[in-house]
Amino acid sequence: MRLNYYPPCQKPELTLGTEPHYDPTSLTVLHQNSISRLQVLVDNEWYSIRQNFNAFVVNIGNTFMALSSGRYKSCLHRAVINNKTPRKSLAFFLFPDNDKEVSPPTELVYYKNPRLYPDFTWPALLEFTQKHHRADTNTFQAFSMWIQDNNVEA
Ligand SMILES: O=C(O)CCC(=O)C(=O)O
Numbered sequence: 001m002r003l004n005y006y007p008p009c010q011k012p013e014l015t016l017g018t019e020p021h022y023d024p025t026s027l028t029v030l031h032q033n034s035i036s037r038l039q040v041l042v043d044n045e046w047y048s049i050r051q052n053f054n055a056f057v058v059n060i061g062n063t064f065m066a067l068s069s070g071r072y073k074s075c076l077h078r079a080v081i082n083n084k085t086p087r088k089s090l091a092f093f094l095f096p097d098n099d100k101e102v103s104p105p106t107e108l109v110y111y112k113n114p115r116l117y118p119d120f121t122w123p124a125l126l127e128f129t130q131k132h133h134r135a136d137t138n139t140f141q142a143f144s145m146w147i148q149d150n151n152v153e154a
């Protein structure tokens with residue numbers, strides 16, 4: 001779980017609360033306080049998620065995308081800030097057990113839908129995002145290449 005606190009900023013147009021990234025997780029369940037500043041990229045435009053204090057935002061992450069062999073896409077998102085009100089969010093991350101291989105079911109892999117990503121384990125992806133490449137728009141592609149180049153045990 002991660003608690004995010006975004007203090008007000010005098011020049012919010014010059015910065016972001018959280019840069020655009022895909023969550024590496026399977027799913028992320030997010031709750032935000034009354035200030036909705038979470039945005040998702042759809043057709044090259046940023047859209048703000050409507051605020052609802054009684055609702056959670058559920059984000060698909062890269063691990064779920066890999067598990068579904070790309071059928072479900074992870075969601076590019078960012079958080080923006082403002083110059084008046086602090087923003088708080090609480091993110092609950094779901095990911096596979098350490099010893100479970102992330103590999104799509106054979107039913108989802110066929111000639112029209114070939115394998116897109118190598119098998120991996122969650123600890124390998126976590127290590128990659130913590131030591132080699134922070135979460136951004138390119139992390140998962142870079143991870144796939146890294147795991148192939150290094151022959152990291154899945
Ligand atoms: O604060 C937010 O709404 C976004 C947080 C986020 O994307 C994350 O913690 O991965």
Ligand SMILES: [Fe+2]
Nearest residue numbers: 021022023077
């Ligand atoms: Fe995120």
